[in-house]
Amino acid sequence: xxxxxxxxxxxxxxxxxxxxxxxxxxxxxxxxxxxxxxxxxxxxxxxxxxxxxxxxxxxxxxxxxxxxxxxxxxxxxxxxxxxxxxxxxxxxxxxxxxxxxxxxxxxxxxxxxxxxxxxxxxxxxxxxxxxxxxxxxxxxxxxxxxxxxxxxxxxxxxxxxxxxxxxxxxxxxxxxxxxxxxxxxxxxxxxxxxxxxxxxxxxxxxxxxxxxxxxxxxxxxxxxxxxxxxxxxxxxxxxxxxxxxxxxxxxxxxxxxxxxxxxxxxxxxxxxxxxxxxxxxxxxxxxxxxxxxxx
Amino acid sequence: xxxxxxxxxxxxxxxxxxxxxxxxxxxxxxxxxxxxxxxxxxxxxxxxxxxxxxxxxxxxxxxxxxxxxxxxxxxxxxxxxxxxxxxxxxxxxxxxxxxxxxxxxxxxxxxxxxxxxxxxxxxxxxxxxxxxxxxxxxxxxxxxxxxxxxxxxxxxxxxxxxxxxxxxxxxxxxxxxxxxxxxxxxxxxxxxxxxxxxxxxxxxxxxxxxxxxxxxxxxxxxxxxxxxxxxxxxxxxxxxxxxxxxxxxxxxxxxxxxxxxxxxxxxxxxxxxxxxxxxxxxxxxxxxxxxxxxx
Numbered sequence: 001x002x003x004x005x006x007x008x009x010x011x012x013x014x015x016x017x018x019x020x021x022x023x024x025x026x027x028x029x030x031x032x033x034x035x036x037x038x039x040x041x042x043x044x045x046x047x048x049x050x051x052x053x054x055x056x057x058x059x060x061x062x063x064x065x066x067x068x069x070x071x072x073x074x075x076x077x078x079x080x081x082x083x084x085x086x087x088x089x090x091x092x093x094x095x096x097x098x099x100x101x102x103x104x105x106x107x108x109x110x111x112x113x114x115x116x117x118x119x120x121x122x123x124x125x126x127x128x129x130x131x132x133x134x135x136x137x138x139x140x141x142x143x144x145x146x147x148x149x150x151x152x153x154x155x156x157x158x159x160x161x162x163x164x165x166x167x168x169x170x171x172x173x174x175x176x177x178x179x180x181x182x183x184x185x186x187x188x189x190x191x192x193x194x195x196x197x198x199x200x201x202x203x204x205x206x207x208x209x210x211x212x213x214x215x216x217x218x219x220x221x222x223x224x225x226x227x228x229x230x231x232x233x234x235x236x237x238x239x240x241x242x243x244x245x246x247x248x249x250x251x252x253x254x255x256x257x258x259x260x261x262x263x264x265x266x267x268x269x270x271x272x273x274x275x276x277x278x279x280x281x282x283x284x285x286x287x288x289x290x291x292x293x294x295x
Numbered sequence: 296x297x298x299x300x301x302x303x304x305x306x307x308x309x310x311x312x313x314x315x316x317x318x319x320x321x322x323x324x325x326x327x328x329x330x331x332x333x334x335x336x337x338x339x340x341x342x343x344x345x346x347x348x349x350x351x352x353x354x355x356x357x358x359x360x361x362x363x364x365x366x367x368x369x370x371x372x373x374x375x376x377x378x379x380x381x382x383x384x385x386x387x388x389x390x391x392x393x394x395x396x397x398x399x400x401x402x403x404x405x406x407x408x409x410x411x412x413x414x415x416x417x418x419x420x421x422x423x424x425x426x427x428x429x430x431x432x433x434x435x436x437x438x439x440x441x442x443x444x445x446x447x448x449x450x451x452x453x454x455x456x457x458x459x460x461x462x463x464x465x466x467x468x469x470x471x472x473x474x475x476x477x478x479x480x481x482x483x484x485x486x487x488x489x490x491x492x493x494x495x496x497x498x499x500x501x502x503x504x505x506x507x508x509x510x511x512x513x514x515x516x517x518x519x520x521x522x523x524x525x526x527x528x529x530x531x532x533x534x535x536x537x538x539x540x541x542x543x544x545x546x547x548x549x550x551x552x553x554x555x556x557x558x559x560x561x562x563x564x565x566x567x568x569x570x571x572x573x574x575x576x577x578x579x580x581x582x583x584x585x586x587x588x589x590x
Binding site: 123124125142143145172182183185186187189190191193194195197198199200201202203206207209210212213215217219220221222223224225226227230232233234236240244246247248249250253254255257261264266269270272273276278279280281282283284285 | 521
């Protein structure tokens, strides 16, 4: 049981954690904070949190656990604001999508309390955002990755793990580098690829005519291009090394496909498409595996 | 009412048309043909067609309308096989995904009966294939594009249009070039992009670990990478000009995004992502528009 949880950033991610812990009866009081007064009011009105703090220092005061569920672009300044007010028993975790950047910021701001900081990333979300998008079931059967570093206190790590397990998540540990590479591959690069295609089509003269004929395959492929542009700018800027490395490889392999099309080398295309289909079917279409990837 | 419809290729596309016309009471008899004997037997056993012909000439004999629902790679040889047996009242249409190639083949094989050929493309499908995947509702509220050429007989065009309308489809006319460009943009290129990403990840050492953390966004983005490799090889080889032109533009714009990430130019990224989101939301998330893109 958590006595007092402070959620900094009461949008989809923070708000859903609050609703889920409250529903599970695992928290006595959730206090929320958001930079935008309208967001604060909305979170309170919707019952997403038990109370709202008017400033961030008030929010973390007496909290047992503080979760930073702010956009990646606001992570460092948020840490800077709370660092002078951290107490020895307070556990801090976060929900940022790029752990290398978060850990660098934590080392800078939390130097005196680094063991109390547990870097984390719930792999869940929708293309919607804000307190109104929050719902208690968001984390059920989803994966949460924690990336403890050498300094991380084991007890703090365990408490954050239990918090996520209490809302139905499967919690895994990974190194910071492994996390950032895996997320670039399965989330960040796919988003960029989808954004790039829709942006390209949107600039064509006949965009409405073209999109008029877009069918279900395109709709699913491009769903992630409806995601929040600011959030994705932040992710691109903060996980840039892993993303750029994969994009370079992607372009090279795409050039090989173009070459095969140009030279009418059907066998090369079959190889590529077959290998992709097998890997994708193994992950998502195997009826013997539970598909926990709904979102 | 169609007296006798011959479906060459009784898979998802041909089989679903048969089931839909029968359900709508718009056809007296559907005769099917497939190159593979097991497919023929399956189509008959499942009641997808009324009867099965053991050879293609038998299949088209006395048919009022013949639809070529074979893979793009088999289109030309199928036309060559039926051409000597076409009669003056027989209407031929097709369901091929690349109309330039189909029209070139038709001009070669159907020179004496070109007016009776109506090039068509139902924009519907799933990642499944074969007679067992067929279902009567596949075309309901979906788009079918016809690309009549100068020689196309108006009466034949009208009859094919009415056939598709009878199964609930919205029928549009387009030029061959416009069709191939639009389909490359909204279907062919997205498939290649998804195949390429999953193939790239599948070749990594840690493919299972990577895909283990793939969430819903990746699942939707990559769903089309579960599509039939042979079909997509054929599409790439037959609509190569439109596809290569778009892929070149895609790579160029992706390089600009990489440049922006490398130079930490957040404003450039916001522009791209915002324009994509707006175009995508306008097409798919506008509650005032009916979304007919299911499947």
